[in-house]
Amino acid sequence: MKKVYGSAAEALDGILRDGMLIAAGGFGLCGIPELLLAAIRDSGVKDLTFASNNAGVDDFGIGILLQTRQVRKMMSSYVGENAEFMRQYLSGELELEFNPQGTLAERMRAGGCGIPGFYTKTGVGTQVAEGKEHKDFNGETYILERGIFADLSIVKAWKADTTGNAIFRKTARNFNPPAAMCGKICIMEVEEIVQPGELDPDTIHLPGIYVHRLVQGTHEKRIEQRTVRAA
Amino acid sequence: MAWDRNQMAARAARELEDGTYVNLGIGIPTLVPNFIPEGVTVTLQSENGMLGMGPFPVAGTEDPDLINAGKQTITEVPQTSYFDSALSFGMIRGGKIAMAILGAMEVAENGDLANWMIPGKLVKGMGGAMDLVAGVGRVVVVMDHTNKHGESKVLKSCTLPLTGTGVVNRIISNLGVLDVVDGGLKIVELAEGVTEDELRAATEATIVN
Numbered sequence: 001m002k003k004v005y006g007s008a009a010e011a012l013d014g015i016l017r018d019g020m021l022i023a024a025g026g027f028g029l030c031g032i033p034e035l036l037l038a039a040i041r042d043s044g045v046k047d048l049t050f051a052s053n054n055a056g057v058d059d060f061g062i063g064i065l066l067q068t069r070q071v072r073k074m075m076s077s078y079v080g081e082n083a084e085f086m087r088q089y090l091s092g093e094l095e096l097e098f099n100p101q102g103t104l105a106e107r108m109r110a111g112g113c114g115i116p117g118f119y120t121k122t123g124v125g126t127q128v129a130e131g132k133e134h135k136d137f138n139g140e141t142y143i144l145e146r147g148i149f150a151d152l153s154i155v156k157a158w159k160a161d162t163t164g165n166a167i168f169r170k171t172a173r174n175f176n177p178p179a180a181m182c183g184k185i186c187i188m189e190v191e192e193i194v195q196p197g198e199l200d201p202d203t204i205h206l207p208g209i210y211v212h213r214l215v216q217g218t219h220e221k222r223i224e225q226r227t228v229r230a231a
Numbered sequence: 232m233a234w235d236r237n238q239m240a241a242r243a244a245r246e247l248e249d250g251t252y253v254n255l256g257i258g259i260p261t262l263v264p265n266f267i268p269e270g271v272t273v274t275l276q277s278e279n280g281m282l283g284m285g286p287f288p289v290a291g292t293e294d295p296d297l298i299n300a301g302k303q304t305i306t307e308v309p310q311t312s313y314f315d316s317a318l319s320f321g322m323i324r325g326g327k328i329a330m331a332i333l334g335a336m337e338v339a340e341n342g343d344l345a346n347w348m349i350p351g352k353l354v355k356g357m358g359g360a361m362d363l364v365a366g367v368g369r370v371v372v373v374m375d376h377t378n379k380h381g382e383s384k385v386l387k388s389c390t391l392p393l394t395g396t397g398v399v400n401r402i403i404s405n406l407g408v409l410d411v412v413d414g415g416l417k418i419v420e421l422a423e424g425v426t427e428d429e430l431r432a433a434t435e436a437t438i439v440n
Contacts, residue, residue, distance in 0.1 A: 027279040027316070028302040030295065053316070080355030081302075089354065096354075101278065102320025102362030109317035120324060121365040125343075125396030128361060158296075170313055172296040174280050177315040205315075221295035227303035228290040 003214045004162050004193060008039035011187050011213045015152060016045040019072075023108055023150035024052040024062065025179040028081070029224045031172030032061045035189045035217045036154040041065050049073040051108065051148050051182075053101060053175050055085045060222055066094070075148075077101035081224065100128060103145050105178050110147035112181025112210070117146045153183025156219070157206070160190045161197075164211030165204045173205065180210045187213040232424025233376075233405040241266040242420075243332050243373050243403050247273050254278060254323070254363055256333035257301045259373045263332055274310065276328055278359040280319045283311035300359065320359065324366040331367045333360065335374040335399075337389045340436035342399040342411040344372065345391035357394060364395035376404035376433045383435040385409070385416070406430045415439040 005011035022040075026032030037056075040048075041064050048071050055074055056063035065071050066084050073095035079085050088094035099107065100122045110118055119142035123129050133144040155176040158169035166188060168176055180186045193216045234242065240262035247253060247267060254276045255263055264286070267273065275284040277299045284299060285306035293304040322328060337345040344364055347357040364370050377383055385402060401419070402409045407430050408420040415437030421430060431438055 028298065030279070030298050030302070076356060078356035078358040086354065098356050100357055100361035101316070101359040102324055102366075105316035105320050106324075122324065122362045124365065126361060126393045128357075168313075168315075170294065170296040170307075171277070171280050171298055173313055173315050175316045178317040223293060223295045223304060224298070224302040225304065226293055227287045227305075228293065229287040231289045 003164050003212065005213055005215050008035040008189060008215050008217065009042065011215045012036065012039050012043060015185055015187070016040065016043050018045055019047040020151040021049045021051065023148060023153045023179040023182050024050055025155035025174065025176030026052065026054070026061065027171070027174035028054055029056065029061055029222050031156050031168065031174050031176055032056070033154040033156040033189050034061065034219055035215065036187060037062060037064060041068055041070065046070045047072045049075065051075040051104065051150060051179070053077050053104060055079045055082045057081050057224065058084050069093070073097065075099055075104065077104055098128065105175060107145055107148045108175070108178035108182040111149045112178065115147050117144050119143065120145055148182050150183040151185075153180050153186040155180045155186065155188050157188055157190045159192045159194060159199065160188060160211065160214055161194050161199050161208070162214070163196055164188065164208030164214055165199055166190065166206040166208070166211060167199060167203060168205050177206050180206055185212050186210055187215070189215050189217055191219060192216060232422070234422040235405070237262060238422070239373050239403055239405060242408065243371060244268060246330065246332070246371050246401070247271050248329065249273070251329035252276055252282065252327065254328050254331045254367065256331065256360070258334040260332040260334060261301065276319070277305070278319050278323065278363070280314050280316055281311060283308045285311070320362050323359070323362050326366060326368060328367040330369040330371060331363045332371045332373060333363065335372045335384070337384050337386055337391050338372055338374065338399050338402055339386050339389045340411070340415040341388070342397040343389045344370070344394045344399050345389040346394050348392045350392065360394050364398040369400050370398050371401045371403060372399050373403045376406045383433055386435045387437065406433055412439060
């Protein structure tokens with residue numbers, strides 16, 4: 001089965017539809033599927049829901065889809081870096097479901113593992129727990145959180161072989177593996193595609209079973225907070 | 232007189248126990264590594280997927296693939312390991328992180344913490360704070376004792392949306408150190424030049440002996 005596509009637009013061909021739920025990898029601007037996000041913008045698909053830890057900044061990451069009003073709802077833990085997001089949210093144009101960061105990651109992982117729900121202490125006694133089932137285990141209260149089963153996953157890895165076995169680099173791994181796992185279809189963009197056998201099987205972070213389509217490209221990899229010390 | 236930001240961070244650094252894994256929040260807690268006492272070695276977790284966080288990079292060596300939870304460029308140390316966000320919060324939720332040192336907007340005498348949202352004003356999100364306070368062994372809060380209007384932020388009960396209930400163990404403020412105990416807060420230490428009367432006057436919460 002051919003997994004490698006020539007461009008992000010080709011990799012998305014026939015998959016996008018209005019109103020779909022997309023799980024996206026990345027933390028801040030680190031490890032985001034920037035090529036696929038740009039191709040989704042260019043496709044014009046709309047009313048999207050994104051499960052993504054953050055919403056990018058105004059002109060990069062998911063922010064570019066907010067500018068074009070293609071996003072209806074965000075499921076995120078932190079959206080503080082994006083002025084256009086704030087404007088759309090406060091004016092009621094954009095729906096927002098806050099998820100604690102670990103709950104969001106586990107909801108993705110659970111979805112990818114066929115687990116429809118799990119109990120966690122995170123958020124008990126806060127706004128996050130409102131309307132959710134509470135259950136006591138060993139004298140402590142937990143809330144029920146649901147697995148995320150996305151229509152599409154878009155993720156970014158460092159290297160992959162042509163079968164989709166993937167390796168991430170440093171903290172650019174972040175949400176990419178759990179996001180990849182929870183989609184019916186997962187499209188991965190990478191910096192380099194190699195032949196099977198070129199990656200040590202013991203070092204694979206995400207097996208190719210989770211990856212359906214692959215595209216190689218050049219990444220801007222923008223830094224959000226460049227912070228340095230004196231030499 | 233009271234402690235400044237660096238003195239609060241230095242006091243917080245004395246909470247660190249040798250050989251433990253610790254998570255530091257954004258704000259004053261990011262200054263804590265500058266004051267780790269001699270003979271104490273801790274491994275810092277960055278919840279975006281790293282254990283063993285090093286200092287900021289020297290200019291010209293920044294790596295866009297290597298950032299902390301505040302999205303700042305950082306470096307590795309020899310024992311660094313990387314992992315995904317689900318495993319990162321697995322170790323937090325699973326109680327493997329000994330302590331978190333976090334900032335706060337409000338703390339209540341029962342250990343309730345509010346540090347993520349001001350309704351109608353500041354809607355950024357909780358990030359990993361709710362997971363951390365629910366999961367780590369010990370929560371130490373570093374905060375100014377009062378707001379810019381001089382009103383206490385150490386309260387009988389929080390007014391802002393909560394991050395967690397009954398989760399704070401110790402408060403380190405510019406005025407001193409207080410522990411959350413049965414019935415209220417207990418004064419552990421006064422900041423240099425601060426009297427007990429001044430600390431009590433700045434505290435709305437019940438102080439017990």
